[in-house]
Amino acid sequence: xxQLDQLTKHFGAVRALDNLSLEVKEGVVYGLIGPNGAGxxxxxxxxxxxxxxxxxxxxxxxxxxxxxPRVVRQLIGYMxxxxxxYDGLRASEYLDFFAAAYRIPVARRSQLIQDLLELVNLPxxxxxxxxxxxxxxKQRLALARCLVHDPPVLILDEPASGLDPxxxxxxxxxxxxxxxxxxxVLISSHILPELAEMCDxxxxxxxxxxxxxxxxxxxxxxxxxxxxLKVEVIERAQELVAFLNSQPAVSGVRVxxxxxxxxxxxxxxxxxxxxxNLVTAGWPVLEFxxxxxxxxxxxxxxxxxxxxxxxGA
Amino acid sequence: MELNPVLRKELYQRFRQSKTxxxxxxxxxxxxxxxxxxxxxxxxxxxxxxxxGRSWEIFVILSVAQLVLLAFVVPGLTAGAISGERExxxxxxxxxxxxxxxxxxxSKLLASTAFMVIIILATLPLYxxxxxxxxxxxxQVLGMFGFFLLTMFLFAALGIACSSFFKRTGVSxxxxxxxxxxxxxxxxxxxxxxxxxxxxxxxxxxxxPGFLAWVVExxxxxxxxxxxxEILGEGGxxxxxxxxxxxxxxxxxxxxxxxxxxxxxxxHLLLPQRNSNRFNLK
Numbered sequence: 001x002x003q004l005d006q007l008t009k010h011f012g013a014v015r016a017l018d019n020l021s022l023e024v025k026e027g028v029v030y031g032l033i034g035p036n037g038a039g040x041x042x043x044x045x046x047x048x049x050x051x052x053x054x055x056x057x058x059x060x061x062x063x064x065x066x067x068x069p070r071v072v073r074q075l076i077g078y079m080x081x082x083x084x085x086y087d088g089l090r091a092s093e094y095l096d097f098f099a100a101a102y103r104i105p106v107a108r109r110s111q112l113i114q115d116l117l118e119l120v121n122l123p124x125x126x127x128x129x130x131x132x133x134x135x136x137x138k139q140r141l142a143l144a145r146c147l148v149h150d151p152p153v154l155i156l157d158e159p160a161s162g163l164d165p166x167x168x169x170x171x172x173x174x175x176x177x178x179x180x181x182x183x184x185v186l187i188s189s190h191i192l193p194e195l196a197e198m199c200d201x202x203x204x205x206x207x208x209x210x211x212x213x214x215x216x217x218x219x220x221x222x223x224x225x226x227x228x229l230k231v232e233v234i235e236r237a238q239e240l241v242a243f244l245n246s247q248p249a250v251s252g253v254r255v256x257x258x259x260x261x262x263x264x265x266x267x268x269x270x271x272x273x274x275x276x277n278l279v280t281a282g283w284p285v286l287e288f289x290x291x292x293x294x295x296x297x298x299x300x301x302x303x304x305x306x307x308x309x310x311x312g313a
Numbered sequence: 314m315e316l317n318p319v320l321r322k323e324l325y326q327r328f329r330q331s332k333t334x335x336x337x338x339x340x341x342x343x344x345x346x347x348x349x350x351x352x353x354x355x356x357x358x359x360x361x362x363x364x365x366g367r368s369w370e371i372f373v374i375l376s377v378a379q380l381v382l383l384a385f386v387v388p389g390l391t392a393g394a395i396s397g398e399r400e401x402x403x404x405x406x407x408x409x410x411x412x413x414x415x416x417x418x419x420s421k422l423l424a425s426t427a428f429m430v431i432i433i434l435a436t437l438p439l440y441x442x443x444x445x446x447x448x449x450x451x452x453q454v455l456g457m458f459g460f461f462l463l464t465m466f467l468f469a470a471l472g473i474a475c476s477s478f479f480k481r482t483g484v485s486x487x488x489x490x491x492x493x494x495x496x497x498x499x500x501x502x503x504x505x506x507x508x509x510x511x512x513x514x515x516x517x518x519x520x521x522p523g524f525l526a527w528v529v530e531x532x533x534x535x536x537x538x539x540x541x542x543e544i545l546g547e548g549g550x551x552x553x554x555x556x557x558x559x560x561x562x563x564x565x566x567x568x569x570x571x572x573x574x575x576x577x578x579x580x581h582l583l584l585p586q587r588n589s590n591r592f593n594l595k
Contacts, residue, residue: 084402
């Protein structure tokens with residue numbers, strides 16, 4: 001449903017996208033993850049026909065976004081990370097405005113607006129002025145606006161940004177409903193655990209390049225062939241860091257209490273050798289093994305980040 | 314046929330505010346009060362008589378006041394039309410709908426000037442008072458309204474163009490006012506200056522024919538103040554040259570031509586895929 005092929009985009013001297021290629025199949029909720037400047041928003045803006053790529057092609061529903069922008073606009077619902085409001089417009093009028101923009105017949109609009117407000121859990125807010133709604137409600141209204149012309153593809157740039165936990169949970173539920181409606185959803189977020197819960201597949205971007213992509217489970221299990229290991233010791237966990245850093249195929253060492261977690265790029269034989277080295281060196285090892293990674297740890301593994309993931313693209 | 318959605322939305326937003334009605338009422342109150350006070354004072358001065366010839370003075374004052382109003386209000390109404398959407402982060406969303414960039418620009422223009430058109434039309438009864446006492450030809454009143462509409466279109470197109478070009482409404486507003494001032498006061502000053510330069514060694518009122526005379530002629534046919542003076546029968550500077558069109562023809566041509574060009578440029582600036590850096594999308 002969405003295809004990016006060798007997409008490159010520069011802003012002056014900055015390369016925002018660097019030969020980015022990825023494919024999103026129909027009915028899939030697809031997450032884009034990446035730190036600031038990773039190129040998530042640029043890729044989304046190209047798909048939304050707001051930007052021209054320097055080279056490469058982008059297609060939605062088989063239609064080229066550069067050659068056929070008008071057709072593509074009918075195929076997508078686009079929501080940017082910041083939801084701007086129109087003062088002095090009611091929620092129903094706001095949706096009616098976009099319905100008119102998409103040339104939905106007047107006779108159909110009233111029922112359509114009511115259905116959409118119900119879908120996003122705002123059934124009684126039709127007569128409320130948009131600027132008086134909470135941020136969470138505005139985001140849901142923006143989602144309803146994206147759906148006004150029933151597009152098969154939704155492009156949602158950081159939809160959970162700035163929402164409180166309750167609003168995030170509601171948004172997540174709506175995205176689940178959209179998946180049941182067989183919508184293809186491209187979504188970016190910095191809240192990785194939530195993205196893992198919402199998405200079928202994810203792509204990790206860094207400096208405009210695709211680092212890795214695939215089903216969430218696969219990404220979290222194997223990231224560039226490394227294993228995520230944990231050594232638990234009875235004491236001297238901090239001192240163990242230096243020892244581990246001196247060992248071959250070890251990177252990204254982090255201490256959590258008496259546990260030390262790290263990435264190991266070696267094969268099982270080398271892994272066994274590492275354990276043997278630890279015991280021989282006299283470290284009081286209580287536990288040694290592979291830990292199941294969450295998406296954030298996978299993200300850090302593949303992008304080489306030591307800190308957390310930042311907001312924005 | 315349904316009204317353009319952007320225009321409908323803008324009209325909703327502007328005309329449902331009570332301040333729109335209050336502004337209109339206040340404007341009419343001030344102008345109406347002025348006209349009635351002028352008539353009253355004239356009546357008192359002439360011991361119970363009103364000289365119909367004085368209607369002309371009211372007509373002049375009313376018309377100048379309306380032009381000043383246009384120069385102050387129209388740039389303010391239009392300079393934030395596009396940049397305001399950009400600042401509210403609603404422009405990108407609009408540009409991903411099937412609405413055309415041309416449609417968006419024209420709707421913004423119409424919606425922004427609708428309020429001014431209503432204000433000017435609402436002053437018709439005031440002109441009616443002037444008209445009742447005689448001394449003014451119907452053609453002059455119609456000509457004046459045509460002049461207001463043309464001037465409003467030009468000022469509005471200037472505001473929309475600034476609003477499309479600049480990202481910030483503040484910068485757009487200041488530039489719009491600057492351009493309107495340049496068009497009225499700036500060209501006015503230039504006309505007066507060049508006229509004096511052109512009359513060197515020629516004491517009579519006519520300028521020396523030549524390049525300067527052509528410049529002054531062109532400038533005074535695009536300057537709203539000089540056109541207003543022409544409509545009021547005050548006449549302009551005798552340059553001894555002619556553009557071959559009546560003054561209203563060349564002014565109409567200028568306003569419509571420049572206005573349309575500015576609007577085409579504005580809609581070109583809105584082409585979403587060409588202005589990635591200026592839009593500062595992220």
